[in-house]
Amino acid sequence: MNFGLYIVLVMLPSILITGWAALRVRTTYAKWAKVDSGINLDAFDFARRLLDRQGLTDVQIEPTSGQLTDHYDPRGKVLRVSQAVSGGPQLGSYDPSRAAVSIPTGGQPRLSVAAAAVIAHEVGHAVQDRERDPWMTVRMTIVPAVQFGSGVAPWLIIAGVWLNVLGLAWVGLIAFAAAVVFTFVTLPVEIGASGKALAFVSSLGMVGEREIGARDVLKAAAWTYVAAALTALITFLYYLMLIVARRD
């Protein structure tokens, strides 16, 4: 094995692609987090309103810690809103003095364009779950194979190539392929949720500049998933190259 080749062909491009996408999502989010959505609701009320409008009254909403850790959990039917999106570390505990002054005062908007976009995207996932979106179903079905594949596969491939037991390496490559498929199946799920999100926010009056902002935030988020799929594919091709080179 040639580690120099691995660094140039896999590690460096992966770091560049992933770093670019992460930077882009951070700067885009920060930009639109300063712009008021014009929707006079806080993050939790906005999430509730969107879910109820879709008939998803059974979906719970919970605060969660971290930056942009917002997600929809299809198993528990829970939509989790991060502190960054809901606007403060004191989320989850009700503070009446804060509630009394939660009308926009010119500082942080009550519900920013960025926060509205992220919440609407997660509601999009909840709708996909109810509609039994085929891509979402495939994605959830292959999770166990992916967890096994992405953990063990590289070792099988490296051991197989090193020991010249190519059968072992091929088994590893097939297992790794499941992980690659997973990252690509994620793309239609994410893009689908963002498409729904844009329809939700524009129906609630986020139009013009604000709709462009929401689109920007969702597009930046989508690029992080594209980056993950590309880096998985690059790694797969490198492993394939190792095995094929060994056979010759």
Ligand SMILES: [Zn+2]
């Ligand atoms: Zn998503």
